[in-house]
Amino acid sequence: MAALLQHPGYEEERLQRVAEQLPCREVQAGILLSLMGQPHQYSYPSIFIYGHRASGKSHVMHVLLKELELPHATVSCVECVSVALLFEQVLLSFFGCDAASLLPRSASLSDFVRIYRQQCSQSPAKQTRYIVMEKAELLRDTDANLLPALLRLQELVEDNVTIILLSEIVWDKFRPNTGCFEPLLLHFPDYSKGELHTILSQDRHPSYSDEFYSSYINILLGVFYSVCRDLRELRHLAALNFSKFCEPLEEGKVKETDTHKLWRNIEPHLKKAMQTVYLREVSSVQWEQMQQTEEKENGALRGLSAHTHVELPYYSKFLLIAAYLASYNPARTDKRFFLKHHGKIRKTNFLKKNEKTSNHLLGPKPFPLDRLLAIFYSVVDSRVAPTASIFSQISSLVTLQLLTQVSHDDQLDAPKYKCAVSMDFICAISRTVNFEIVKYLYDFL
Numbered sequence: 001m002a003a004l005l006q007h008p009g010y011e012e013e014r015l016q017r018v019a020e021q022l023p024c025r026e027v028q029a030g031i032l033l034s035l036m037g038q039p040h041q042y043s044y045p046s047i048f049i050y051g052h053r054a055s056g057k058s059h060v061m062h063v064l065l066k067e068l069e070l071p072h073a074t075v076s077c078v079e080c081v082s083v084a085l086l087f088e089q090v091l092l093s094f095f096g097c098d099a100a101s102l103l104p105r106s107a108s109l110s111d112f113v114r115i116y117r118q119q120c121s122q123s124p125a126k127q128t129r130y131i132v133m134e135k136a137e138l139l140r141d142t143d144a145n146l147l148p149a150l151l152r153l154q155e156l157v158e159d160n161v162t163i164i165l166l167s168e169i170v171w172d173k174f175r176p177n178t179g180c181f182e183p184l185l186l187h188f189p190d191y192s193k194g195e196l197h198t199i200l201s202q203d204r205h206p207s208y209s210d211e212f213y214s215s216y217i218n219i220l221l222g223v224f225y226s227v228c229r230d231l232r233e234l235r236h237l238a239a240l241n242f243s244k245f246c247e248p249l250e251e252g253k254v255k256e257t258d259t260h261k262l263w264r265n266i267e268p269h270l271k272k273a274m275q276t277v278y279l280r281e282v283s284s285v286q287w288e289q290m291q292q293t294e295e296k297e298n299g300a301l302r303g304l305s306a307h308t309h310v311e312l313p314y315y316s317k318f319l320l321i322a323a324y325l326a327s328y329n330p331a332r333t334d335k336r337f338f339l340k341h342h343g344k345i346r347k348t349n350f351l352k353k354n355e356k357t358s359n360h361l362l363g364p365k366p367f368p369l370d371r372l373l374a375i376f377y378s379v380v381d382s383r384v385a386p387t388a389s390i391f392s393q394i395s396s397l398v399t400l401q402l403l404t405q406v407s408h409d410d411q412l413d414a415p416k417y418k419c420a421v422s423m424d425f426i427c428a429i430s431r432t433v434n435f436e437i438v439k440y441l442y443d444f445l
Contacts, residue, residue, distance in 0.1 A: 005030055009038030014067055021063045023202065024195040025056045028188055029064060035184055036162070039070065039127040043162040044184055045154040048136075048174070050167045051188030054231040057166045060188075061132050072130040077138040083146060087112040090131055095119040109149055116157045129161040136165035140174065148180035193225055200231075200238055208246070212256045216245050219263055223270045228277050237273060244269050315384065316393045317429050320419070321437060322376040323403055324426045327364035327419040329442045331371065337440050338378035358443050360423065366406045366416040369394075379435065 005015040005026060010033075022029050036043050049057050065072040073093030080086040084107040091112075092100040099119045104111055131153070133139070139147050149156060150163050163183075167174070171185055191199065197217055204213035220238055228234060245266045248254045254261045312320070329337065359365075372394070377384065384390065397403040398417070407416040419426075430437040438444050 005033065007033045007038075009041075010068055018063055018067045021067070022056070022060055023199055024191060025060050025188075028056070028186065029060055031186060032060065032064060035186070036128065036130075039068075041128070042154075042160050043128045043130075046151040046163040046165070046181065046183035047186060048165045048167070048171050048183040049186045049188060050170055052190055053168055054233070055188040055190055056231075057188050058132075058134055061164060061166065065130060065132070070130060071125070071127055072132060074132045074134065077133055077135040083107070083109070083142060091115060091119070094129060095123065109143075109146060113149075113156050116159070120157060120159045125160045127160070129159065130164055131161065132164045132166065134166050136167040137169050137174070139165075144176065144178075147174070148176060148178075151181040151183055190229055191231060193221055196225070196229070196231065196234060197221060200235060203235065203238065205242065209256065215259050215262075216242060219245075219259075219266065220270065223267075224274060224277070227274060233277060237277070241266065241269060241273060312429070313393060314433070315380070315390065316397060317433050318380045318435075319372070319376055319390070319393055320397060320402055320421065321426065321430055321433075321435060322372055322379055323367070323397070323417060323419040324421065324437070325375055325379070325440055326367035326371050328359045329440070330359070331367075333442050334371070334375065338375060360443055364418045364420070366418050368414045368416050370414070372417065379440070 005019050006012070007015060018029060019026055032047075032049075035047055049061075051057055062074070064070070065074075071094065073090045075086055075089050077086070080089065084103065084105070087107050088100045088103055091103065099115060102115050102118075131150075133150075139150075153163055154161050165174075165183065171183070197214070200217045200220075201210070201214045204210060217238060220234070220241070224234060224237060228237075245262060248262060248265050249256060325337075373390075376390075394403070394417075398405050402419075402421055404418045404420045405415060406418050407414070421429075426437060
């Protein structure tokens with residue numbers, strides 16, 4: 001690998017250290033070194049590096065500039081909310097606090113160029129200076145003359161300085177209509193599955209062998225590679241689920257080589273984690289606590305993801321509970337469950353459960369909208385006005401396929417619905433709002 005990074009201007013030992021820190025990116029690092037040339041030579045004025053998120057752009061630049069000890073300023077266009085902050089950070093990195101303090105409060109491009117040239121005359125560059133601008137696509141929202149000026153900064157300040165722009169979008173979306181100096185373009189392709197496996201396998205746990213961790217990464221990529229190819233997200237998922245993968249091994253139930261049993265143990269947890277890829281709805285600690293809670297409750301929450309817990313609004317949970325009660329309770333029992341003074345009801349109407357089939361075995365029955373709302377207003381723990389928000393939440397539950405509309409769309413007077421969730425699901429939802437749904441189900445009287 002080190003052979004790809006041979007360069008006459010740098011020591012071979014340093015290039016070897018660079019190659020070790022850039023697995024699967026030696027080709028791009030070699031091209032960058034060729035474009036940068038030897039340290040004392042003038043470099044090309046501007047280089048544009050583009051590629052998808054987590055494709056190694058910032059990491060390659062950081063390692064090259066740090067290990068080769070090249071003078072540089074790294075500027076995040078997200079952090080620099082104004083042009084003055086951008087100028088100040090560049091002057092601070094190259095010339096120190098005194099130079100940065102010379103900038104006026106509302107610094108313009110001409111002020112920056114003037115102060116830069118003054119400082120260059122006092123301390124001329126012995127090596128090429130590099131200005132690395134991360135998230136460079138945000139420069140399109142600044143003054144129209146800033147990007148063209150930065151691309152020709154070497155000419156404006158008469159110094160050996162190179163601008164390196166890092167972006168997730170292509171140069172064609174950057175090019176101003178008035179034209180500008182064209183930078184050199186370098187594309188960072190996405191990591192392949194094999195490259196991701198190589199990189200992630202380097203993060204192995206010291207307590208386990210290389211082969212064991214490599215097999216875990218292979219299983220992880222088999223599940224997530226089709227939906228996620230972001231190295232940072234995959235690294236987070238690998239760290240999050242590794243302890244669960246090792247549980248049978250720590251308990252002495254399997255050996256490291258028994259990949260099939262390890263896969264059967266981790267498969268449901270990986271599939272559940274796939275529902276919340278990129279969302280970060282819960283922290284890593286909260287996710288582990290949820291896994292432990294599931295095990296203690298013997299799978300009572302099985303099938304209910306963290307996504308469901310977080311995304312359903314408060315009143316939508318009660319609407320779903322009301323829909324479940326309407327689907328699985330006979331309509332004649334509503335007065336029994338939801339009225340305080342329902343009068344005397346003959347026991348024979350309610351104690352013939354053994355003589356008939358359970359409603360849960362027969363499946364959900366359709367119910368009209370007015371019955372759903374009547375039960376909802378009875379079970380919710382506060383007074384709720386029948387606003388448009390409540391009706392829109394019913395539509396949202398239908399869209400999420402938690403409710404099913406069984407009446408025709410043109411039937412406006414009495415739309416009918418069915419509840420489409422399981423008993424375990426609704427029990428878990430009920431626990432989040434402290435509602436004991438079993439007490440209101442006819443089958444459990």
